[in-house]
Amino acid sequence: MATLHKKLANGVLGTSAADAYAPSVYAMVKTIVLHNTDSAQKHATFYLGTTATPSASEQILRATLDGYETLEWSLGHMIVVDGTGSSGMKISGEAESADTVNFFIFGAEES
Numbered sequence: 001m002a003t004l005h006k007k008l009a010n011g012v013l014g015t016s017a018a019d020a021y022a023p024s025v026y027a028m029v030k031t032i033v034l035h036n037t038d039s040a041q042k043h044a045t046f047y048l049g050t051t052a053t054p055s056a057s058e059q060i061l062r063a064t065l066d067g068y069e070t071l072e073w074s075l076g077h078m079i080v081v082d083g084t085g086s087s088g089m090k091i092s093g094e095a096e097s098a099d100t101v102n103f104f105i106f107g108a109e110e111s
Helices: none
Strands: 003-012 018-021 026-036 042-049 059-065 070-082 090-095 101-110
Touching: 003 018, 003 026, 018 101, 026 042, 026 059, 042 101, 059 070, 070 090, 090 101
Parallel strands: none
Antiparallel strands: 003 101, 018 090, 026 070, 026 101, 042 059, 042 090
16 A cells, blocks of 8 residues: 555635544645634534534644744644545544634655
């Protein structure tokens, strides 16, 4: 199997948890970059799981971003996301205000 390092996903977070990255293969997430496009402080939350409505136990990151702040969450190891078969594992995200927090997810996928 080949492993391809790349930008896995990007977008803008909404006010309810939605899929940020839902692969159909094994994926390894190495970095998540967040950017607050608003002048006010905002919170962003990411989850790792399989449900449409993630629970607190699936939370992997909650960040408070000051106005116009960029945060790079670089993992010392990696998060493995098993999107194969019936697993349906994914990363979901939400922010306290819609259309204010941009996200970029970097890592690798096996093909």
